[in-house]
Amino acid sequence: MSTNEKAISSSNSVKSFFAKIVRNQLFIPIAALLLLIIFNFAADIILHADTSFFKIVLEPSSTGNMVLSGNLITIIDNASELALLAIGMTLVTSASGGQDISVGATIAIAGSTILRIVKGYSPDISGAKFAAVIIGAFLLSVIVSALFGAFNGALVAYFKIQPMVATLILFTAGRSIAAWINNNDNISINDTRFGYFGNFIPGIPVPTPVFITIICIIVIALVLKFTNLRLYSQAVGINASSSRLNGINPKTIKLLSFIILGICVAVCGLIKVSRTSSITYAVIANNIEMDAILAVALGGNNLGGGKFNMTASVLGAYVIQFLTTTLFRMKVSSSAISAYKAIVVILLIIMSSPFIRKWLADRKNRRLAAKAGSNVRKEVA
Amino acid sequence: MSINTPALNGKSLKRRSSYTDTNLLLIITIAVFIVMYVCAVVFLKKGFTKPQMFFNILNENASLLVLSCGMTLVMITGGIDISVGQVTSLVCMACAVHLEQNGGNVFTSILLALGIGLAFGIVQGFLVAYLEFQPFIVTLAGLFFAKGLTTIISSDRISVTNEAFVKLCRYEVTIPFLGSVNKKGIFIPAYVEIGVVVALVLVVLLFCMLRWTKLGRNFYAVGGNNQSANMLGINVKLTKFLAHVLCGLCAGIGGYLFFLHACSGSPLHAQGAEMNAIASSIIGGTLLSGGVGNIAGTLFGVLSLSTIKMIVTSLGFDDPWWTNITVALMLCIFLLVQSVILSRKNKTKK
Incomplete structure (x- = not known):
């Protein structure tokens, strides 16, 4: 009798352990990641009879320095923008209960702003001067995209327009504004130093966007740890009027979340234009808004606002990029990928x-x- | 005297609230359109004095008109559908491939267009109404699905050379007594394409449906207040579902009209049409919160939107980015007006 009971209780504890794991918010992105890895592994062995997908090699790049290359590095590198956007989008989703669909267009604006400043300087200026130019251009683009974020945020917070409709305005006009900033010129920067932010810094084998993303993740983790941002935005997302009665100003919090997203967008813009040293207004960061929303959803966050889990969102972003790379590997054309997603x-x-x-x-x-x-x-x- | 005052107050309140509703927004829209057109005629002259200019606006925007009408229906029930633009593109591409490479005829291509529109409407309507998803997310997924599907079918532009279809494309309905005299003194009557006739018939049908049928009144009830509509015995889910199905059908018809106008299929067709449709509906006085809207307003919304595009182009800003910025600006202004009107309405209620 007692052994029977024990067996039942142990089976129950195993069950509850599994239930706990399944109920954890990180379960969905991690499970999806494992699924993708297993799928790629199987495809590799069946189709190519080796494991080339997961191979990481140290080899000289086109510019001559030793860099790491391989599918996994590419995924982590390319997911940087998405991870940054997922940070801001999670906050916006939590506080306002909607998503910002203008992020792709605002990336175009931020990138265009940076190029407008940098293009005026000849490539033979000294390193310190060039760094100053880049920092100035980047700070300006941060201000510009924070302003556009504030515009979206003001429409949402003060005029009570649904976030997705309010951001529809910039979704349409954003790329046009980006083109207008540079008079629709096709700008390309010849200075190789400009490419450091999107590619490799000589002597360092890991792509720079990875470092930028890690820094941003640490910053946001510290902010969430030491300020009330998490509590306030969740409170506003769950019930705006009762959080107002408790002394939180929901309008300010919503505005703040959109401004933070704007800053994330500026960093993305820098990485994006630095990758190619040029800009194509209609194509840059195309369809990225869909991926960012998908990352937040994949992280198990409620798209209607309220509680959020930042780790899950960021992990979600990497899973999305893994999925994209896998689809590319299955020979799906880049424009048809959106149908599968x-x-x-x-x-x-x-x-x-x-x-x-x-x-x-x-x-x-x-x-x-x-x-x-x-x-x-x-x-x- | 003291007995009369509350009654008088009530009356004035009632009158004000009736103005702050649909009527005010509709009047603003019509006024904006007339002022803009008159200004264009007086200051720009370039062809704006000819009646054909007006009919050209209709010719180019017949499909947008139908899309906007579908959008208005969904927005009245409190939802939104941003997939219509890409569905239009998908319909054009599917019909072009059907006519050119699969040897189909005009009749089956019309059925194909309606079928695609209906399929999108039914799936999205089911997800929104019965599984209670956010309409924006569902239709965003629909948008990307249609976009991907279009490029899967073909990533190149396909021109249609089917004789019967080209005949239908070129068919012009002349309008009696209206037209202009050209340099040689020959009278050229104004014309509209066959798509405009279809679009206008649809506008009249939908207008009557919204105004006088039970289903139309249900749309307003569901959009105005979900719960009280439910308590009145209206099947809220079915009503929302039907709104999405009708919107999908409109996207199919609008897509075919676009196809008739362009005579080709291309992944680049109808880019941003969903944006224009939403903007037209909002300019036409449909509230995003649902429950308020009018097809007649949408008609004028489309007209003012296309007139301002025409004016911007004829002022010399022919780069496509200027029209985008103008549309966004106009949408922004009308959204702000709506927001102000709504907050005033809430205050008067309190």
């Missing part, structure tokens, strides 16, 4: 929808009730 989005939303959760909970309750009922009947018998 749309299917993933729909599946994710269906899984995380309150309707399905309620249905699952109902089923579980019914099963428990049936079990309890049978136990009662047994005892009676």
Whole structure:
């Protein structure tokens, strides 16, 4: 009898352990990541009979310095912009209960601003002077994109327009404004030093965007740790009017979240234009808003606002990039990729929808009730 | 006297609230359109004095008009559909491939267009109404799905050479008594394309549907207040579902009209059409919060939007980015006006 009970309790504890893992917000992105890794591994062995996908080699790049290369490095490198956007988008989602769909267009604006400043300087100026120019251009682009973020935020917070509709304005006009900043010229910077931020710094084998992203993640982690930003934005997202009664100004918090997103966008803009040293207004950061929203959703955050988990969002961004690379590897053309991603989005939303959760909970309750009922009947018998 | 005052107050309140609703927004839209057109005629002259200019606006925007009408229906129920532009592009591409490479005829291509629109409407409507997802996310996914599907079908521009179809494209409906005299003194009557006729018929149908049928009134009830509509015995989910299905159908029809106008399929067709459709609906006095809107307003919204685009182009700013910035600016202004009107309305209620 006692052993029986023990077995039941141990099986229950195992069950509850698994339930805990499944209920953890990090479960979905980590599971998706594992799934993708297993899939790629299997595809590698079946199709190519080796594991070239996961190989990382140290080899000389086109400019002659030794760099790490391989699919995994590419994924971590290319996901930098997405991870940065996911940070800002998570805050916006949490505080305002909506998403900013103008991020791609604002990246174009930020990049265009940087190029406008940098193009005026000849490539033979000294290192210190060049650094000053870059820092100045970057700070200006931070101010510009924070202003555009504040514009979105003001529409959302003070005029109570739904975030997605308010940001629709910049979604349409943003790329045009970016083109207008540079008179629609095709600018390319010849200075190789400008490419350091998006590619490699000589002597360092890891791509620079990785470092930039790590710095930003540390900064946001410290901010969330030592300030009330997390608490306030969650409170505003869950119930704006009761948080107002508790002394938080929901309008300021919403505005702040959009401004933080604007700053993240400026960093993305720097990385993006530095990667190619040039800009194409219609194409730069195309469809990235979809990926950023997808990263937030994949992190298990409620798209209707409220509680959030920053780690899960950032992890989600890397999973998205992994998915994109995998799709490229399956020889899906770059323009058709959006169709596959749309299917993933729909599946994710269906899984995380309150309707399905309620249905699952109902089923579980019914099963428990049936079990309890049978136990009662047994005892009676 | 003291008995009369509250009654009088009530009356004045009632009158004010009726003005702050649809009527005020509709009047603003019509006034904006008339002022803009008159200004264009007086100051610009370049062709704006000819009646054909007006009909050209209609010719170029027949598909936008239909898309905007569908958008208005969804927005009245409190939702939004941003997939319509890419569905238009998908319809153009699918019909072009069907006519050119699969040897289809005009009739089956119309059925194909309607089918694509309906399919998008039904799936998105089901997800929004019955599974209760945010309409924006669902239709954003729809947008990207349609975008990807278009390029999967073909990434190149396909021109249509099917004889019957080209005949239909070129068909012009002449308008009696209106036209201009050219340099040689020959009278050239004004004309509209066949798409305009279809679009206008659809506008009238939808206008009547919203105003006089039970379904139309249900749209307003659901958008105005979900719960009280439910308590009145309206099937809220079905109503939302039908709004999305109708919007999808409109996207299919609008897509075919675009196809008729362009006579080709290309992944670049109808870029940003969803934005223009939303802007037209908002300018036409449809509130984003739902429950308020009018197809007649949408008609004038489309007209003022296309007139301002025409004016910007004829002022010499022919780069496409200027029209984008103008549309965004106009949308921004009308959104702010709406927000102010809404907050005033809430204050009067309190």
